[in-house]
Structures are given as C-alpha cells and as structure tokens.
Amino acid sequence: MIYFSIAAASFTSFGNVANVLEQSAILGVLSFGMTIVMISGGSNVITGGIDLSLANNLGLCAAVYASLLQSGQPDAVAVFLTFFTGLSVGLLNTIAVVGLGILPLIATLSVMNICAGFELVLTQNTVIPATSPFLAALADNGPLGISYLAYIFVVLAFIFIVGVEFTPFGLRLYAVGAYREAARAAGLYVDWYIAVSYVLSGACAAVGAILSVSLLNGSSTGSGAMLLSVVVSTLLGVVFSRRFIPTITGTFLSVLFIGFLINGFQLTNVSSYWVNGVEGVLILFVVAATSLLRRVES
C-alpha cells in the first residue's frame, strides 16, 4: 500500500479512493453474506457453513432484473422480483442445509449449479442490456462526487457491522457457529439462526445483483467466477479480527485491501496477469503468519 502511494501519485487521491469503493461494492456485499453464513455455520472447512451459490445467485438475480427491465416492467416490480429470486435461493439453501441436513459445502454447490443453469436459460449466455431511471440514479454521482454505489456499500457495511457485531442477534449468531450444542443447551433455536444466515446471504446476492446491473448497464455472464474472490476476502478478513474469527469489519477491510491492491496494480501499469498470483501469495503469507502467531501464543 505504501509502495503504491509513492509509485502512483493518484493512488491516495480522494477520487481514486471513491473509485475503489465503487469497484469493491459488489464483491463486498457478497462477502458480507458469506461472512454471516460462516459465522453461523462454524469455521470447519468441510462441515462448517459456506455458501458456494452466492456468486451464481448474483448472476441469476442480475439476469432476472435485467430481463424484467428489458421487457418493460417498472423498477419497483423488477426490484421486488429480484429480491424474491435471491431470497428464494437463500430459502432453498436453508431447506437443504437445515431441513434436509445436507453438508453446506455440497448443498450450496448443487444449488450453485441450479442457479447457473437458470441464469443460462434466462440469458442464453449473452449480455442483457438494461437501463432505467433507478439504475442511472444509482450509478450517478452523489454528494462529494462519489457515486451512490459507493455510498450504498458503506451504508450496508455499517448496517451489517452494527447488526452482527453489536446486537444480541449477532452474538447469538456467533454462539450458534462456535458451539452448536452449547447454544442449543442455552435455549437458542439454533436452526432458525442458520436459516436466517442463508436467507440474508440470498438477500446480499440480490443487492449485489442490482449494484452490478447498475455498474455494468446490464447482466453479464461469468459471474460465477467471483465465487473464489468472495471466499478469499471473507477468509482473509479473519486475520483482521483479534480472535481470528470472521467479522463484518474484517471482511470490509479485506475487500478494500484487495480492491486497493488491484487498483494499485492498474495505476502502476503492472500486468494484470500478476494480480491473481500476488493475491495468492498474500493470502498464504498472511495465513502462515497468523497460524505461526497463534502457535507462539499458545
């Protein structure tokens, strides 16, 4: 980061920071959903909570939104049905994980396939352009020359931080994830909290979809590729918390960190081929350092 601010004069400029915020908004909102699922599901990689359907859910929601707008539906209807889609996918995950007891990893994997399929059916694997007054307003610049997308991102981050880290609800969410039996013994209706986390995650996909349609002026193919970035930013966020647990603040910081990293590469004209590799090395470095730190502490 320091290197970038020296190497690229515009890196720390106000406009560039706002730009990074806008570019990170979609990834950020999705990562919030993933964070909540990981909090309520526990940290075990294989049996713990994870929502692999997030990125494709976003793709499906964006396809629904864009095609509704294109068929002349008003914004209100389109937004409503987009949320309906996102929440339905969340509900399907809930049924699979809570109702049927399928491991989250494979439950959401198969839901991911279903979402990807429906998205292809809707879009025929093409880009559906969409414009509407609402979308134009979203992409428009608000006060201080920052687009409303960036504002929405920051406001959502604030809401989620408060909701998950400073309320009884959030505390119980952590309790359910950390020790399910203890939470159950303490009288929490465990299933309900897990259900809420998957449905919230579906809602995040719907919000992300609307942001992405507004940013790209339509639905786009290949949204599923975002999945790994979502997982990375959520897991990387863990190192920003003192007790190495997923937090919304940590996720927010790591999303911005990745956003600035990519942005810095662009500004210093480093080939984009390096971005993934550096991101990978960075993850490994950070995680190795923290696991070493943990070993030293214990």
Add this chain to the structure above:
Amino acid sequence: MVTEFSSSAGSDTAPRRSRVSSLLRYTVVLALIAVFVFLSVQAPGFLTPSNLLNIVVNNFALLALVSLGMTLVVSTGGIDLSVGTSIDIGSLVFVSLISSHHQLLVALLGGVSGALAVGVFNAFLVAALGITPFLATLGTLFIGESVQQLATNGGQPIYLITGTFPAGFTFIGRGDLIGIPFPIYIVAVSIVGFFLLAHHTQFGRQVVALGARAGVAWYSGVRIRRISALVYILSAIICGVAGIILSSTVKAYVPLSGNAYLLDAIGATFIGTTLHPLSRPSVAGTALGVLLLSIVTNGLLLIGWNFYWQQVARGILIFAVLAVSFRGRPVHA
C-alpha cells in the same frame, strides 16, 4: 443391521437407524439405476456399446482420476482446490516439451513432475506451515492462474501441429488395446490402485485416522504431517496424469481449463460419502458419484434438451440425490 454412532462429538443422535434409512444410504446406487433405465428408454442411442464406451472415455475417465485424488484428500479432513492447477501445469509442461520436439518419455516425466511441484507446494503449505487446506490450496490455485497467464501471454492456448508428434503420442489419448481405449486402462488401474491403497494398507488406515481425529491419530503414533503431505502429492500427481491425457486427446494445452473439474470432483466425492454409514469418502463411492455425473451429462446431451436446461436438470438431480440420501442420517455438528 448395523448399529452405529454419529461421528460428531456430543451429538444427541446416538444409534437411531431404521431399515428405511439404511436403504436411503444406497440412494446413489438407486439413482444411478433409475437414471440409466430412464435414459435407455428416453435417449436415442444411449444404450449402444459405442455410446457407453464414449461415456467412459469422454465423461468418466478424467473426472474419475481427479476425484480419486480428491477422495484421499477429503479422507484426511482436507480439501484440494488446486486440482485444476495440477491438471493445467501437468498439461502445460507436457505440451511444451512435445512441441519443442522432446522424446515422449521426457515429456511424460516432465508433465508429471510439473504437477508434482504443485503437490509438493501444497504439502509444504499444509503439512509444514500448518495452513488450513482450504486456504492453502486456494492460494495455490490463484498463484497457478498467474503462472499460466504469464507463461502463455495472458491465456493463449498452445496447439500441437499434427505430424510433429513423437511416436506413441496419440496412443495416450486415443490408442486402442484389444478394442478398448488406452485411457480406460489408466483409469481402471488407478481405481484399483487407490482402492487398495485407501482401504487395504496401513497408509489408508492412517489416512482415515487422520480424518477422523487428527489429535488421537497423533497420540497413536501416526506421523500426521507425513501422511497429509503424501496425500496432497498423490492428488497432484494423478491430476497431472489427467492433464497429460487431456492434452493428448485435444492435442493442445488450453490455459485454465482444469478448473472445470474442481466442482464436479468435489461433488462426486461427497455424493460418494452418502454410501458410507459414517459419511466418509470411499473410492467405490466416489467412482459411483463420477459415474452418475458422467451418465447424466451424456444422457441429457443425447435427449437433445437445450444445453442451458441441461445445467438446471443436472443441478436439480444432484440436489434430489443428496436430499434423499441425507434424510434420516445423523445431523452434522
């Protein structure tokens, strides 16, 4: 009637298993039979020897190889997200050596060592540095993407020009031994080999011990670091073999093409776990999972549905299989 206990600690669902739920364990087998019968009736040309062979060669073989490695890794309680990287690096080295007119044996060894390098890197991260497998292999996956983009100028495929192949090159992907394509032999040998390794050796028992309770395994004298290192190396090697077969079938190296196998391999491995009473991965279960996925892919193609609807149908079918087979089994903590 087997009585068993939930594998998860402190679960309140001790022995409770009815005849129905022990039948449900075989959902995968039943689904496989049902899909097979349905497609034989509905899909024109499904039940012909040439198509069945086609399924095994084109749909089953590569996914099966990748899933075998994944099965071992998941058995230790880990996961390998970098299988695509191993496939691609194996394929990249192999094709580069072939196109620069090296001997076939050199190219083969090169391809396998390329994949081996990926495996050693994973093993180093997981076993030596103690990074959680999910993150370690995710990091490898990202680094692998950059390496390939840098090596191929942003993702240009390397095509091999026909007529310049060394002797035996085409044999790997399309060769024929007494009427059966060569890749089938490799897959058959690998399945048997992995089956023996996983279920009939000390190594296999140690793998299971590591997956069940790493701490207990360590106290019982299992060298857990060595076991988990070996598992990632084996997974990478078999992916490298898959990469070599892939590139000799399509006569090219296409960057980042290996990732297509990742989610299917995870899916097949976990579909396979539904066969096991304690929902552990097994070689036989994985093989059935791969078979189910490959038959569905092939059959839906033959029915002639819209390609996009095939995706939906595939997803819903897998969802249904999982839904039925997870009913009445102990809930995971």
